[in-house]
Amino acid sequence: MKISLATHEQSCRFQIQVASCLQVSQAECPIMRFSIPGDVLRHAREQAGVKQSALAKTLDTNGTFVSRLEKGGAVDPTFAVRYLQALASPVAEEVLEFYGRSWVKLDPPSFLHPDREHLWRVEETLQTLEAFEQSPQNHPILAPTITALRDDLSFVLRYLERLDHVIAWVGDIGVGKTTALAHAARLVSPDAKGQLRSVFPVGSGRITVCETVIKTAPAFGVAVEPLAEDAIRDLVQDLVQGVAGGQSAVPAEIARVLRNLSGFRAPKVMVGDDFETQDSIAIALAGGEEPATLTDKIIAAMDLPSRRETSLALSEDSEDGLQWLSRTIAKINSGQDPRFSVPRRITVLVPSDSLKAAGDLSIVDTKGVETITQRPDLRGYIDDVRTLVVLCTKFPDAPNATVQRVLRENEEAGSDAAERQRVAMLVLPRGDEPLQVSNEGEPAESRAVGCAVRRDEIRQALSGAGLPKINVSFYDAHLDRPEVVWASLRDQISLMRGVYVGRLDRSVRAVNEMVANVDLVKTRGARKSIENAFDRLIERVQVLPNVRRPAHQNLIDQLTASHQSSVAASMARRGDWQNFSVLHILGVGVRQDANLRSSDHFGRIEHALEDAEQEYADLPDVRAVISSLRDRLAKWRQDFLTQTLSIGSDAFKLTLQNQPGLWTESTGRYGTGVPGYKKDLAVIWQDFFQTAAPDDARAAVEARLAEAWLSTIVEPLRAATRAVAED
Numbered sequence: 055m056k057i058s059l060a061t062h063e064q065s066c067r068f069q070i071q072v073a074s075c076l077q078v079s080q081a082e083c084p085i086m087r088f089s090i091p092g093d094v095l096r097h098a099r100e101q102a103g104v105k106q107s108a109l110a111k112t113l114d115t116n117g118t119f120v121s122r123l124e125k126g127g128a129v130d131p132t133f134a135v136r137y138l139q140a141l142a143s144p145v146a147e148e149v150l151e152f153y154g155r156s157w158v159k160l161d162p163p164s165f166l167h168p169d170r171e172h173l174w175r176v177e178e179t180l181q182t183l184e185a186f187e188q189s190p191q192n193h194p195i196l197a198p199t200i201t202a203l204r205d206d207l208s209f210v211l212r213y214l215e216r217l218d219h220v221i222a223w224v225g226d227i228g229v230g231k232t233t234a235l236a237h238a239a240r241l242v243s244p245d246a247k248g249q250l251r252s253v254f255p256v257g258s259g260r261i262t263v264c265e266t267v268i269k270t271a272p273a274f275g276v277a278v279e280p281l282a283e284d285a286i287r288d289l290v291q292d293l294v295q296g297v298a299g300g301q302s303a304v305p306a307e308i309a310r311v312l313r314n315l316s317g318f319r320a321p322k323v324m325v326g327d328d329f330e331t332q333d334s335i336a337i338a339l340a341g342g343e344e345p346a347t348l349t350d351k352i353i354a355a356m357d358l359p360s361r362r363e364t365s366l367a368l369s370e371d372s373e374d375g376l377q378w379l380s381r382t383i384a385k386i387n388s389g390q391d392p393r394f395s396v397p398r399r400i401t402v403l404v405p406s407d408s409l410k411a412a413g414d415l416s417i418v419d420t421k422g423v424e425t426i427t428q429r430p431d432l433r434g435y436i437d438d439v440r441t442l443v444v445l446c447t448k449f450p451d452a453p454n455a456t457v458q459r460v461l462r463e464n465e466e467a468g469s470d471a472a473e474r475q476r477v478a479m480l481v482l483p484r485g486d487e488p489l490q491v492s493n494e495g496e497p498a499e500s501r502a503v504g505c506a507v508r509r510d511e512i513r514q515a516l517s518g519a520g521l522p523k524i525n526v527s528f529y530d531a532h533l534d535r536p537e538v539v540w541a542s543l544r545d546q547i548s549l550m551r552g553v554y555v556g557r558l559d560r561s562v563r564a565v566n567e568m569v570a571n572v573d574l575v576k577t578r579g580a581r582k583s584i585e586n587a588f589d590r591l592i593e594r595v596q597v598l599p600n601v602r603r604p605a606h607q608n609l610i611d612q613l614t615a616s617h618q619s620s621v622a623a624s625m626a627r628r629g630d631w632q633n634f635s636v637l638h639i640l641g642v643g644v645r646q647d648a649n650l651r652s653s654d655h656f657g658r659i660e661h662a663l664e665d666a667e668q669e670y671a672d673l674p675d676v677r678a679v680i681s682s683l684r685d686r687l688a689k690w691r692q693d694f695l696t697q698t699l700s701i702g703s704d705a706f707k708l709t710l711q712n713q714p715g716l717w718t719e720s721t722g723r724y725g726t727g728v729p730g731y732k733k734d735l736a737v738i739w740q741d742f743f744q745t746a747a748p749d750d751a752r753a754a755v756e757a758r759l760a761e762a763w764l765s766t767i768v769e770p771l772r773a774a775t776r777a778v779a780e781d
Contacts, residue, residue, distance in 0.1 A: 086131035088153050094165045095137055095149075096124035102143035112140045159184075160211070169214045172555055176211050179562050180204070186569050193574050195581065199675045202682040202774075203568075206561045213439070213554045217414045219547050222435040223480075225446030226456050227422030230482045230531070232256050232266075234446065235419050237531035238539045239268060239406055243376040253380035253402075254419070255387045263307045263387050264397045265431065268417040270410050271403035274375045275367035276382050280395040283358055286312075289396070290352050292623055294345045297335045299725030303622040305424075305633075311389035311396055316355040356395075363393035367403070379404070413544065421632075426616045427459050428608075430638045436464060436471050437696060442546055443476060449483035449528075452512050461521045467642065468649035468695045470688065472522040475549035479526045480539070481508065488528075501533075525549075560681050567674030580670045584680075588775035591662050595655040596768045598759060602650040605702055605755070606743040608643030609636065613736045618724075621732060625720040629710060636710065637703040644702025644755055645695055652763070656691060659771065660684070683774050687767075694766040701758045709751040716742055 099109060106124075107117045113136065123129060129137070131153075138146040149165050152174075159180040163173050186192060187200055225231040236242055236252030245251045255261045281289075289304055293312055296302040302309065313319045313335075320333035338348050368378050379402065385391035386400060409415060420431060435441045445461075447454045453461075457479060464471055471477045488504025489497060498504035505528045512526050527542040528534075612634070613621060620633040629636030663684050670676040710716070716738070723734055742748070 086135045086150075086153060088157065088162055089128035089131050090134035090138075090149065090153055091164055091166075092124045092126045092129055095129060095134060097166060098138060098141055098143065098146045098149050099124070101145040102141045104141055104143075109137075109140060113137065156181075163215060167215075167217070169551065169555070172214055172558060173211065175558060175562055176207050176214075179207055179565050182565055182569060183207075186565075191569070191572055193572075195574065195577060196568070196572070196675055198774075199568060199679050202679055202686075203561055203565055206557065206682050206685065210554050210558045210561065214551060214558075216440070218416070218440065219413065219550075220416045220418060220435070220438065220441040221444060221543055221547075222418040222420055222432075222441055223444050223446055224420050224432060224435075224456075224460070225423060226454065227424055229422070229446050229448055229454075230484070231422075231446040231480075232262055232419055234480070234482050234529055234531045234539075235268075235417065238529065238536045239404070239409055239417065240536055241268070241376065241379070241402075241404060241406070243380050251380075253376055253383060255384050261307060261387075262419065262422065263311055265399045265421050266383075266419040267399065267401040268406075268409065268419070269401060269403055270406055270415075272405060273367055273369050273403065274379050274405065275365065275403035276379070276386065277365040277401040277403070278363070278386060278394050278397045279399040279401075280361075280364070281398045286356070286358065286396050287349070287353055288627055290316075290349050291345075292626055294335060294339075294349050294352070295626070295725075297333060298339050298345055300727075301619075301622070301725045303619050303626060303724070305619065308396075311387075312352070312356075314389035315361075315396065316352045318352050318355065358395055361393060361395040375405075411540065413547070423456050424617050424620060424633060426612055426620065426634060427456060427463060428612060428639050428642050429633065430635055431632070432460075433638070433642070433699070436460075436469060436477070437692075439474075439476070441476065442478065442543065442550060443471065444543070445477065445479045445524075447479065447481055449481055449487045449508065452481045452508065452526075453479060453515055458516075458519060458521060461516070461524070462519075463642070465522065466646045466649065467699075468645070468653075468691065470692055472524055474553045475525075475546060477524050478543075478546045479512070479524055480542075481505075481512070481526060481528045483528055483530045484532075485530075501530075557685055560685075564674065564678030564681060568678055571674050573673060576673055577675055580673055580676045584666055584670075584676070585776055587662065587666070588771065591658060592768060592772055595658055596764065598648075598763050599651045599654070601647055603643070603647045604743070605640050605643030605647055605706075606739070606748070608646060609639050610736050610740055612639050613739065614732055616732070618731050621735065622721075622724040625717060625724065625735070628717050637707055638699075640706045641699040641701070641703035644705075644759075645699040648698040648759060649695060652691075652694070652767075655767075656687075659687060663687070679774075683771075686774070687771070690766050690770055694762055697762045697766065698759060701755060701762065705754040705758065706748070706751045709748050713742070713747065 099106070106120045110117045110120045113120070123137075134153075135150065138150050152165050152170065153162055155162070155174065155177075157177055160173065160177045163170050167173065183200055183204055192200075223231045223235055232254050233252050233256045236254050236256070237250070241253045242250040243253055254266065289308060290312055292303045293309055296304055304312070318334045318338075320331050320335070322329040322331050335348065335352075338351075339345070343351075366382060368375055382391070383400065383402065386394050386397055389396065409417070418435070420435070423432075432443075435443055443460075445453075445457045447457050461472065461477070464477070483501075483505065486501075488501040488508065491498045491504040491507045493499070493503055493507050498507060509526050509528075513523065516523060525542075525546055527539070529539040529542075616634055620631065624631035624634035624636060663680055667677055667680045670680075719738055720735055723738070724731055728734075
């Protein structure tokens, strides 16, 4: 990297200025242990209403120096104190007080961190624990309590100190989530008529070819993760076979990319008074071309070796930034950019003020849902504790079938996503739809009233269906300000973080109560009693009950509910298809069954914890252990259920790989022209699972479930309750 002489001289002058300012400040300012970030100083100055030039004069320097200081990283503590004292404002005093605290266990977070006071509570409580541990009040019998409380505080700390979150927008194909997301992020540009349009390709459905991620960056850019060449070949084979059989097994948006990449298009041409499709693939097949040979020719025509580009960037100073982004994404999404292959994921980098104001967020526009919601990508987002899943639905049919299916499947799988505020609903009204809502027999007098009435109806629908209550918000991309939706999503993320603040509250209270009131004599007896009670309980719950719902039943249900093109594509790949992953669906079936089988055991454990908490309500240290154990049990349960999904997917993999006849029969049934494809396929698979062929897989599932139950639930529970009784 080359550095000009002028740049080097400027750097030297800046360092001299810093040194000079420090020499002046050493004698004038109190000692500060911690450096302070430049953006915190800038925040304090702006809140004080002081211009850089005025502050520079007070500091006996110049505005350029102050500007560079505020844009840089950590500022020397001594000079930072002088800077803040020169402002002489309430906010500056708050900053000084915050960094001047006795941070011993942690490094102080940024003053701009929204949870800085909660992180200070963690620091204070850790200090309290350490002081108590070293005091005469402490006793070896309290060691497990102290360890549990310290672990709880560390767990909360790890979550709250990070500010990054993912917001995953999920919805049916054509529901309008991509348009809403583009307008919310102000990723829109004027079209030929001057109307603002999304920079992402949008339409009535089947436009977006893959998942899109939006991140803030200093400049506009696009990064593409391409599909593997083997996966592309499989898609081309499906395309050719679908044309040959008269039934497409490739989604329209993917077929469009493949055709554009290869030049084997299907244009519409005028024939007489009407248009006809002249499919170059169909013409080649009709001319006697073998499907395998034609597949090779299409792959060769794509020239994949030359399509190795994975990223492009444009300076944020470009006046054409959004238009460039729109053109670039459109070409990549449709397969018309010769530099890029078939995209698996597109990441869009934007210098967006809207996103910056919303926080350190990554926004994911997931691939549109097509009947099936049991997809590995969606499951990953739902289970991620830092991700908010936004279920998008149209106004008239909210909560639509997909929203209800996601919520119900989460319940059946034992997910805590709704309980921990990680799922919300975003209703997308259009035009005057809210005004058409009936409010006590009359049309709603305003959009706000219409939305309020609709929200009540949605909540009643969810309650009537036995589904969890989730927050519902509304956003019309063409009428509402983006701040409306971001405020709602920020509030939801605050609720997600609030779950961990609640755990912090319990830990802080437990520490304070333990320090203030320790009765060692009663504690010994209580802990021995708890150990004995849980030893008896563990004997009752250490073995899982028998199967309640066979894993393959979930597969049969999904076969009948899914789109036949997705099912056919999966069968052609021996179950390995993103929109219908047979192994993932079987894994979900194992998880659903494991949730049913373990629910009574968890109920017994939780009941025992409640009884112990009530019985020993007068012993703060014992209550602290029980409260901590309840929180840990909730996490152990999610860990166990997450493992069960993987167990199911892995266990059936080898069995299904060794069933060529099953796949051949399943594949051959498609495209025969005989109706009832999915029903027949369900019968084929039901018959297979009633044979002895899957017995090894079922035995492997049972063995691994038993092992997972012992390692994630029984053994940790035994260790936690036994440890508290040791002296």
